[in-house]
Amino acid sequence: MVEFLDIITVGLFAATLRLATPIAYGSLGGLFSERAGIVNIGLEGMMLMGAFAGVTVSYFTGNPWLGVLGAILAGGFLGLVHGLVTVKFAGDQVVSGTGINIFALGFTAYMSQVIWGSRGASESVQELPTISIPLLKDIPIVGEIIGTHTPLVYLMIIITVVSYIILFKTPLGLRIRAVGERPEAADAAGVNVFKTKYLCLIISGMLAGLGGAFLSLGHLNLFALGMTGGRGFIALAAMILGKWMPFGAFGASVLFGFADALQMRLQALGLLPPQIILTIPYILTIAVLAGVVGKAIPPSNYKPYVKE
Amino acid sequence: MPKMLPQVIAILLAFLVGAIVLTVTGYSPLDAYAAMLSGAFGDTFGIGQTLTQATPIIFTALAFLFAYKCGLFNIGAEGQFLIGALAAALVGISFDGLPVFVHVPLALLAGVAAGAFWGFMPAVLKARLGAHEVITTMMLSYVALYITGYMVNYPFKAPGWVAETVPISPSAELPSILPPTQLSASIFVAVLLAGLTDYTLRKTIIGYEIRAIGLNPTAAESGGISIKKGIILALTISGAMAGLGGAGEVLGVHRRFIEGFSPGYGWDGLAVALVGGLNPAGILLASVLFGALRSGGMTMTRTTHVPLDIATILQALVILFVAAPKLVKYLMKKGGFKW
Numbered sequence: 001m002v003e004f005l006d007i008i009t010v011g012l013f014a015a016t017l018r019l020a021t022p023i024a025y026g027s028l029g030g031l032f033s034e035r036a037g038i039v040n041i042g043l044e045g046m047m048l049m050g051a052f053a054g055v056t057v058s059y060f061t062g063n064p065w066l067g068v069l070g071a072i073l074a075g076g077f078l079g080l081v082h083g084l085v086t087v088k089f090a091g092d093q094v095v096s097g098t099g100i101n102i103f104a105l106g107f108t109a110y111m112s113q114v115i116w117g118s119r120g121a122s123e124s125v126q127e128l129p130t131i132s133i134p135l136l137k138d139i140p141i142v143g144e145i146i147g148t149h150t151p152l153v154y155l156m157i158i159i160t161v162v163s164y165i166i167l168f169k170t171p172l173g174l175r176i177r178a179v180g181e182r183p184e185a186a187d188a189a190g191v192n193v194f195k196t197k198y199l200c201l202i203i204s205g206m207l208a209g210l211g212g213a214f215l216s217l218g219h220l221n222l223f224a225l226g227m228t229g230g231r232g233f234i235a236l237a238a239m240i241l242g243k244w245m246p247f248g249a250f251g252a253s254v255l256f257g258f259a260d261a262l263q264m265r266l267q268a269l270g271l272l273p274p275q276i277i278l279t280i281p282y283i284l285t286i287a288v289l290a291g292v293v294g295k296a297i298p299p300s301n302y303k304p305y306v307k308e
Numbered sequence: 309m310p311k312m313l314p315q316v317i318a319i320l321l322a323f324l325v326g327a328i329v330l331t332v333t334g335y336s337p338l339d340a341y342a343a344m345l346s347g348a349f350g351d352t353f354g355i356g357q358t359l360t361q362a363t364p365i366i367f368t369a370l371a372f373l374f375a376y377k378c379g380l381f382n383i384g385a386e387g388q389f390l391i392g393a394l395a396a397a398l399v400g401i402s403f404d405g406l407p408v409f410v411h412v413p414l415a416l417l418a419g420v421a422a423g424a425f426w427g428f429m430p431a432v433l434k435a436r437l438g439a440h441e442v443i444t445t446m447m448l449s450y451v452a453l454y455i456t457g458y459m460v461n462y463p464f465k466a467p468g469w470v471a472e473t474v475p476i477s478p479s480a481e482l483p484s485i486l487p488p489t490q491l492s493a494s495i496f497v498a499v500l501l502a503g504l505t506d507y508t509l510r511k512t513i514i515g516y517e518i519r520a521i522g523l524n525p526t527a528a529e530s531g532g533i534s535i536k537k538g539i540i541l542a543l544t545i546s547g548a549m550a551g552l553g554g555a556g557e558v559l560g561v562h563r564r565f566i567e568g569f570s571p572g573y574g575w576d577g578l579a580v581a582l583v584g585g586l587n588p589a590g591i592l593l594a595s596v597l598f599g600a601l602r603s604g605g606m607t608m609t610r611t612t613h614v615p616l617d618i619a620t621i622l623q624a625l626v627i628l629f630v631a632a633p634k635l636v637k638y639l640m641k642k643g644g645f646k647w
Contacts, residue, residue, distance in 0.1 A: 041383075041446070081628070089632035094381050094442055098578055099627035106620025107329075113615040114333045230450055237447065275458035282447040289439035298440070 012261050013145045018219065020257025021156050022047065022228075025211030026235025027242065027249035028163050029075075029204040033082075034244060035167060036200035037180035037300040041097035042082050044232025045104030046205045050075040050212025052108040055223035056115065058125040067125070068152070068213045075209020076202045078104065083201040087194055090304040101232075109225055120225050127221035128152065150218040152210065157250075159207070164246040176200055180300040193305050208232065237285035244299050256281045312590065314636045315583050318629035319597070321636070326622045330614065340614045347607020348600035354607065356489025360561065362599030363491075364389070364570070366498035367553025368577025369584065369591045370505050371546045375427075375441075376586060377509055378542035379522035384430065384445025385550040386574025387452030388423040392551025393558045394456045395422035397565035398464065400476025400558065411479040416497075416555045423551015424544050426452060431543035435536040441543065449574065460567050471567035482560035492560025494553075501549060502588040509588075518542050550574065571602070579627045598623060 026043050033040035040046075053074035058067030078100055085096040109119055116122045128150040137147030167173040178186035179196045187193050211231070216223050234256055241255075242248025263277035327337035348358045368385040375382035382388075396419035403411060430444040457471070466474040482493045509515040520528040521538040529535050553573070558565055580598050584590030605619030629636065 039442070041442070085628055085632045085635075089634035089638070091631040091633065091635075094383060095578070095582060095627060095631040098383065098575060099624050099631055101624075102572070102575060102579075102620060102627060103624030106617045106622075106624055110329070110615045110617035110621060111333070113617070119615065119617070233446060233450065236443070240443065273458050273462055275454040275461070279451045279454045282450045286433065286439065286444050286447050289443055290433045290437045291439075 010141060010144045012265060013258075014149075015261040015264070016254060016258040017146060017149065017153060018257070019260040020253045021153050021218075022211035022214045022231050023235050023238050023256050024156050024160065024250050024253035025207050025214065026232050027238040027253055028159060028246060029207035029211070030236050030239040031163065031167075031204075031244060031246060031249055032176070032200045032207065033079075033204035034239065034298065034300050035180045036176050036197050037183065037302055037305070038082070038086055038197060038201060039093040039097065039302055040082065040201070040204055041094060041233070041236060042078065042100030043097075043204075043208045043235050044228055044230065045097075045101035046075045046078045046208035047212035047215070047232045047235075048101075048104040048108055048226070048228045049078055050209030051216035051227055052104075052111065052212070052223050053209070054213035054217045055122050055125050055221075056111070058217060059115070059123065062126055064126050064128045064217050067217050068128070068210070071209040071213030071217075072206045073209070075205040075207070075212065077205065079201040079203070079205020079208075080198070082205070083198045086304060087197045087201070090306060093302060093304075105226060108223070112223065112225065122223040124222050125217070128218045150214070152214045152218045155210075156214075160246050160250045167246065177299070179305075183301065183305040187305075197305070208235070211235070234281050237281050240285055241288050312585055314633050315585055315590075315594075315630060317636045317640070319583070319626055321629045321639075322622050322625035325625050326618060329621060330618065335612070335614045339612050340608055340618065343608040343611045343614075344601070344604035344619075346604075347611075348604030350607075352486070353489055354603060356486040356491045357603035357606075358596060358599045359486075359495055360490045360492075360599070361602040362595040363495045363498050363560075364553045364557050364573040365576045365580050365595045365598050366495075366502060366591060367556065368550050368574050369580035369595060370498075370501055370577075370588065371427075371550040371553070372577045372581040373586055373588070373591065374505060374509075374518075374549060375542050375546035376581065377515075377522045378518040378538055379525065380434070380539065380543055380546075381442045382427065382430075382445050382543060382546045382550075383442055383578060384426070384447075384449040384452075384574070385546075385577045386570065386572065387445070387449030388426040388547040388550035389554040389557075389570060389574050390449075390456045391426045391452045391554070392419035392423035393554030393569075394459060394565050395419050395551070396480075396555030397473050397476060397558045400480035401464075401474055401564075403480070404477050406477070406479050408479050408481075411477065412482060412559065415476070415480045415559055416552060419551045419555025419558075420548045421551070423554065424548035426551065427547015428540065428544040431540040431547075434543070435539045445543075456565065457567055460565055464565075466564070473565045475564045476559065480559055481563055482556065484560070490561045492556070494556030494560040497552065497556055499592065501552070502592055505549075506588040514541065550577070576623065579623060579630075582630045583626055 050071035054067040054071035057070030058064045085091040086093045132148040137143040175191045179193050183193045238252035239249045241252035259280050263274045266272040267274040330337040371385045396415040399415040399418040430441050433439040434441045460471045464473045517533045580594045584594035601619040605616045609616040
């Protein structure tokens with residue numbers, strides 16, 4: 001029991017925030033997509049592509065910030081592909097997302113071998129610096145937990161707030177939600193349904209790409225085969241658990257980040273097999289969907305929109 | 309227009325884009341594809357390995373198809389496959405000295421039951437509580453991945469470095485049919501299951517009801533068909549099929565459960581079902597294509613040093629092009645094809 005309590009340290013909570021960051025980016029990405037009426041199970045692939053592009057660009061330019069930009073563009077590109085398949089060609093959203101996931105897995109593994117001659121991992125690259133927030137870092141405990149991180153952690157918190165404002169406090173957000181829920185009505189009101197969906201999917205991919213960049217550039221400073229390890233799916237789960245709301249998604253991401261941090265600590269101490277804790281996010285999400293822990297009703301109409 | 313033409317065009321498009329990727333990265337697409345083709349079909353060994361790789365995908369594709377006909381997206385075949393594989397392995401290692409004709413069916417049945425249970429859970433959640441099966445089957449897939457991982461890392465771990473069970477008893481082994489390839493009798497089960505699926509869907513009342521729900525649930529319900537019953541049945545049977553596939557892999561190929569032994573056969577199933585035009589005969593054909601990509605890919609890597617993952621890229625491209633049927637139609641119109 002004493003051992004167990006020893007785990008609850010400031011370090012655990014700092015790790016929670018770090019591990020929650022990629023999930024939060026992914027879940028915000030999923031949010032933009034689903035609010036516009038498109039299921040995005042391709043988040044996993046978009047994150048992986050972002051992680052890879054981030055390291056690749058950083059490797060060739062020596063500048064991790066250009067890497068982050070590359071990750072955003074790579075994720076956005078896959079978002080655009082998802083848009084082409086599901087919006088322009090009215091293809092199935094789940095199938096397209098699956099294709100994107102498999103593509104990203106194959107493409108990144110292939111390119112790793114082309115560039116670094118190794119399938120398992122890239123060479124180390126310049127990683128993102130960490131920054132300390134003045135004043136904040138001096139607060140006891142709180143400062144240790146949230147005072148010093150890579151800027152991508154703080155950017156994630158800012159984007160969460162901005163996403164909320166965009167989706168719920170601006171005309172653009174109203175249009176996005178209208179396109180997701182009542183595309184016919186939005187169209188009749190003069191909203192360009194297709195353009196809005198494309199926009200949201202590109203944003204969705206960009207955010208997922210950022211999440212990937214955090215994993216590779218802000219966390220490990222290299223790319224490893226399949227390094228997202230299902231975090232894209234966890235992000236989807238966080239979005240559902242957060243009831244398709246930005247702050248909800250953020251909160252759920254922190255919860256899953258905590259489970260992940262705890263899992264690592266327990267594993268290091270040999271107290272509990274990691275696999276058992278790793279199932280928690282998934283089981284929790286199923287419970288939410290089943291209405292055991294509050295009811296989750298998707299806000300969107302996911303049918304491909306066909307203009308009359 | 310011939311029925312399978314969009315699929316054939318999607319495959320050609322995938323190979324075209326794949327050729328671009330190969331060229332840009334400094335490889336010769338012709339050499340790579342030629343090596344892949346000769347590796348997959350050039351000799352008896354290649355054909356055997358291609359069919360070995362095709363076998364598990366037939367099961368998972370049929371699983372996807374069966375649920376799809378009821379209007380359900382079972383994207384958790386990977387988990388059902390793994391749970392079925394583990395159950396079969398546990399029965400395989402738990403008994404000694406049983407007659408083969410008892411032990412093998414018993415282990416297969418364990419795989420069926422475990423897979424069915426993994427399909428039954430999301431089925432009930434969908435039918436009773438309205439939880440969307442796309443998410444629940446996917447989430448349960450990960451639960452299965454971790455549970456099987458736990459089992460072979462802890463309670464049933466064989467001595468040594470690898471996370472795997474001890475070998476199953478010889479009495480639980482499905483016979484190899486084309487040594488030295490890994491092809492096992494599981495392929496007969498797969499082909500049999502394809503026929504049975506076709507028959508069930510087209511000729512039985514259950515199959516009719518499932519298809520009716522898939523085509524138009526409202527009409528089916530007013531016609532006196534219970535949607536809830538149909539959903540539960542279709543998804544449970546779907547899970548059972550994937551579980552049987554997992555059992556076949558363990559009993560016929562690996563003869564134990566090894567962590568991470570599936571390179572994504574569950575996801576391949578979705579692709580193969582779509583490429584196969586959502587019917588059992590098409591699935592058999594398409595599974596050979598995907599099996600060939602995997603087995604031929606290995607030969608290609610050995611002889612031309614092109615990374616094996618080009619096969620995965622090709623699979624993904626096939627999926628994306630098949631997912632966008634309008635794209636294929638659009639291109640055909642642009643190209644001036646006439647029918």
